[in-house]
Amino acid sequence: MWIGKRMAQMCAVLIATAAYPAAADDVVLKPLNTTQSEVAMVFIQGAGIDPEQYVPLAQAIQTSSQYSLWVGIPKFSLDTPDPLEIAECISRIMDSMHAAGMNTKKFFFAGHSLGGTVLQDYLFDSGETGFAQVLMGSFLERKYRNISYPVATLTIGGELDGLCRVTRIMESFYHSVLKASNRTEAVANFPVLTVAGMSHMQFASGDPPPLVKDRDLRPEITEEQAHTAVASLVNTFVSLHLGDSQSFSKLSKAVEATEAFMQPILTAFELEGYHNFKPPCNSNPPSSACQVGSQWSSRAQEIMGGLKVARLNDTDQFHPVDQINPVHLPHIHNNCSSPTPQCLLQTGTVTQNIYDDLDKFDTAFVPISASEMRVKMSSRQAVMEAAGDKNVNFNTSDGFSICRVINENSYSWALSSASNTTVARFQKHGEPYVMGEDEGPYNAGPLWIWDHLKYKKTVNSSGDDVIDIRSPMMRTPLDFYIKVSAGFHYCKLLSPARAMEWIYVDGLRDHYNIR
Ligand SMILES: *[C@@H]1O[C@H](CO)[C@@H](O)[C@H](O)[C@H]1NC(C)=O
Ligand SMILES: *[C@@H]1O[C@H](CO)[C@@H](O)[C@H](O)[C@H]1NC(C)=O
Ligand SMILES: *[C@@H]1O[C@H](CO)[C@@H](O)[C@H](O)[C@H]1NC(C)=O
Ligand SMILES: *[C@@H]1O[C@H](CO)[C@@H](O)[C@H](O)[C@H]1NC(C)=O
Ligand SMILES: *[C@@H]1O[C@H](CO)[C@@H](O)[C@H](O)[C@H]1NC(C)=O
Ligand SMILES: *[C@@H]1O[C@H](CO)[C@@H](O)[C@H](O)[C@H]1NC(C)=O
Numbered sequence: 108m109w110i111g112k113r114m115a116q117m118c119a120v121l122i123a124t125a126a127y128p129a130a131a132d133d134v135v136l137k138p139l140n141t142t143q144s145e146v147a148m149v150f151i152q153g154a155g156i157d158p159e160q161y162v163p164l165a166q167a168i169q170t171s172s173q174y175s176l177w178v179g180i181p182k183f184s185l186d187t188p189d190p191l192e193i194a195e196c197i198s199r200i201m202d203s204m205h206a207a208g209m210n211t212k213k214f215f216f217a218g219h220s221l222g223g224t225v226l227q228d229y230l231f232d233s234g235e236t237g238f239a240q241v242l243m244g245s246f247l248e249r250k251y252r253n254i255s256y257p258v259a260t261l262t263i264g265g266e267l268d269g270l271c272r273v274t275r276i277m278e279s280f281y282h283s284v285l286k287a288s289n290r291t292e293a294v295a296n297f298p299v300l301t302v303a304g305m306s307h308m309q310f311a312s313g314d315p316p317p318l319v320k321d322r323d324l325r326p327e328i329t330e331e332q333a334h335t336a337v338a339s340l341v342n343t344f345v346s347l348h349l350g351d352s353q354s355f356s357k358l359s360k361a362v363e364a365t366e367a368f369m370q371p372i373l374t375a376f377e378l379e380g381y382h383n384f385k386p387p388c389n390s391n392p393p394s395s396a397c398q399v400g401s402q403w404s405s406r407a408q409e410i411m412g413g414l415k416v417a418r419l420n421d422t423d424q425f426h427p428v429d430q431i432n433p434v435h436l437p438h439i440h441n442n443c444s445s446p447t448p449q450c451l452l453q454t455g456t457v458t459q460n461i462y463d464d465l466d467k468f469d470t471a472f473v474p475i476s477a478s479e480m481r482v483k484m485s486s487r488q489a490v491m492e493a494a495g496d497k498n499v500n501f502n503t504s505d506g507f508s509i510c511r512v513i514n515e516n517s518y519s520w521a522l523s524s525a526s527n528t529t530v531a532r533f534q535k536h537g538e539p540y541v542m543g544e545d546e547g548p549y550n551a552g553p554l555w556i557w558d559h560l561k562y563k564k565t566v567n568s569s570g571d572d573v574i575d576i577r578s579p580m581m582r583t584p585l586d587f588y589i590k591v592s593a594g595f596h597y598c599k600l601l602s603p604a605r606a607m608e609w610i611y612v613d614g615l616r617d618h619y620n621i622r
C-alpha cells in the first residue's frame with residue numbers, strides 16, 4: 108500500500124536472489140462446514156504481515172459465509188507481495204487447496220494493503236478468472252479510473268486507518284458510486300464501504316509491522332468486532348455475485364451508510380475543487396469533464412470584501428498563478444453609487460490548488476487534499492469602493508491579516524461540518540490548528556507565488572501541541588504605483604478539505620496512535 112516505486116524495485120531485486128519460500132508457510136483453511144456449496148478465497152497478505160496473522164479474519168469470513176468456504180493465503184518472499192511473484196504464489200496455493208480436497212472452480216480474491224495493490228494489477232493484466240476481488244485497506248488505483256476494470260471489486264476502508272486514509276477511500280466512493288452512470292450496477296459491482304472505528308491493522312491480528320505501528324491510528328472497536336463487520340460485508344458481496352439477489356438490499360444499505368459517513372468529507376473536497384474529482388479547466392473551454400474554479404475561493408472573496416450591506420457574486424477560475432501569457436488577475440466587473448442591499452458586485456478570482464508531489468504515486472500515504480490554495484482576490488478597499496463607499500483607507504481596510512481570517516473560517520467550517528464523533532475525538536486527542544498573522548506583504552511579483560502556506564508544529568502557552576498556520580500575502584492599494592496591479596489582495600488559503608482531512612486523519616496521528 109505504502110510502498111513507493113523505489114521500494115518496489117528494491118523488493119524485486121531482493122526476490123530475484125531469494126529462494127522461494129517453502130509451501131509450509133502458506134496457510135490453507137478447510138471449510139468449517141462441508142454441507143454447503145464450495146467456494147474458495149485466495150487472500151494476498153499486506154507487507155510485513157505473516158499469512159498466519161490473517162487466520163482470525165479468514166475464520167470470521169468462513170463462519171458467516173453461507174458457503175463451505177476454502178481459504179488460501181500464500182506466503183510471499185520476505186512477506187512482501189510482489190508483482191513478479193504473485194502468479195506463482197496463487198498457482199501454488201490453488202494446488203495446495205486442491206491437494207487438501209477442494210473441489211470447486213468458484214473462487215474470489217482478497218488483498219490487504221500492498222496485497223490489494225499487487226492483486227488488482229495482477230487481475231487486470233492476467234485476465235484471471237476469479238469472479239470478484241475484495242480490497243481491504245486498499246483501493247482501485249486512479250490509473251483504472253477511465254477504463255472499465257474487468258473484475259467486480261468491493262473496497263473496504265477503516266475509518267481510523269492511518270495508512271490507507273479514509274479520504275482516499277472517499278475519492279474511490281466518489282468515482283465508483285456517486286458518479287457512476289448506473290447506481291444499481293455500481294452498488295453491485297464496485298461498492299466502496301467503510302467500517303466505523305476500524306484501523307489498518309485490524310484487517311489482521313497480532314503484532315503490527317514497524318511501519319503500521321508507526322502510522323496507524325487507534326481503533327475504537329475490538330479486533331473481533333472489526334473482523335465480524337468485514338466478514339459480513341465480504342459475504343454479502345460474494346453471495347450477491349454467486350446469485351443470491353437478496354444480498355443486494357443489504358449491500359445497498361451498507362453503501363448508503365458509507366455515503367452518510369462520507370458526506371462531510373465529500374463536501375469539503377468539492378468546496379476545494381479537488382483535482383482528482385475533476386481536473387481544473389484552466390484555459391480549456393468549460394465542460395462537464397473539468398472544473399472551472401473553486402467555490403471556496405468565492406467564499407474567500409466575500410470574506411475579503413467585508414461588505415456589510417451590499418453583496419458580491421464571485422466566479423472563480425482555476426489557472427496557474429504564475430502564468431503570464433495571458434496573465435490571470437482578479438476583477439470587479441461593475442460598481443454601485445452607494446452600498447445598498449440592491450448593490451450586487453460581480454467579481455472574478457483566480458485559484459491554483461497545490462498538491463503533494465508524492466500523491467502522484469497514489470498510495471494514500473500522504474494527504475490528498477491541497478496543501479495550499481493560491482488565490483488572487485480583489486482587495487477589501489477595491490470591493491468597498493466599487494460598492495459605493497468613498498475614500499476607503501487601505502491601511503484600515505486591508506492593513507490586517509485577512510488571509511488569517513479566511514483560514515480561520517475554513518477551519519471552523521470543517522469543525523462545524525465534520526461528524527460529531529469525529530469532532531469529539533479530534534478535540535480530545537487531535538492537534539488543533541491555530542492561525543497566526545499573515546506574512547508579507549510580498550509585493551514583488553513572484554515572491555508571493557513561491558512562498559508556501561506554513562504549517563508549523565509548536566506548543567501553545569498551556570504547553571499543548573498545536574499547528575501554527577501562516578499565509579504569505581500580497582496586497583496593493585488602489586493608488587499603487589503599478590496601475591495594473593492596484594487593488595489586489597492575494598492569499599495562500601487553507602483548503603477546507605485539508606482542514607477536514609486533518610480532523611479525520613492526520614491531526615490524530617501524534618496522540619491517537621498504537622505506538
Ligand atoms: C452447516 O450449515 C448448515 C446449513 O446452513 C447449518 O444448518 C449447520 O448448522 C452448519 N454446521 C456448522 C457446524 O456450522
Ligand atoms: C480520466 O478522464 C478525464 C476526462 O477525459 C481526464 O481529465 C482525467 O485526467 C482522466 N483520469 C485519469 C486518472 O486518467
Ligand atoms: C442499471 O443497471 C441495472 C442492472 O444492470 C438495469 O436493470 C437498469 O435498467 C439500469 N438502469 C438504468 C437507468 O440504465
Ligand atoms: C453570479 O455569477 C454567475 C457567473 O458569472 C452568473 O451566472 C449568475 O447569474 C450571477 N448571479 C447573480 C445573482 O448575479
Ligand atoms: C462604474 O461603472 C461605470 C459603468 O460601467 C463606469 O463608466 C465607471 O467608470 C465606473 N466607475 C468606477 C469608479 O469604476
Ligand atoms: C498607510 O501606511 C503607510 C505606511 O505605514 C503610510 O506611509 C501611509 O501614509 C498610510 N496611508 C494612509 C492613508 O493612512
Ligand SMILES: *[C@@H]1O[C@H](CO)[C@@H](O)[C@H](O)[C@H]1NC(C)=O
Pocket residue numbers: 527
Ligand atoms: C451533533 O452535535 C450538535 C451540537 O452539539 C447537535 O445539535 C446535533 O444534534 C448532533 N448531531 C448528531 C447527528 O448527533
Ligand SMILES: *[C@@H]1O[C@H](CO)[C@@H](O)[C@H](O)[C@H]1NC(C)=O
Pocket residue numbers: 537538539567568569570571572573
Ligand atoms: C492549547 O491547546 C489546547 C488543545 O490542544 C487547548 O485545550 C488549550 O486551551 C490551548 N491553550 C491556549 C492558551 O490556547
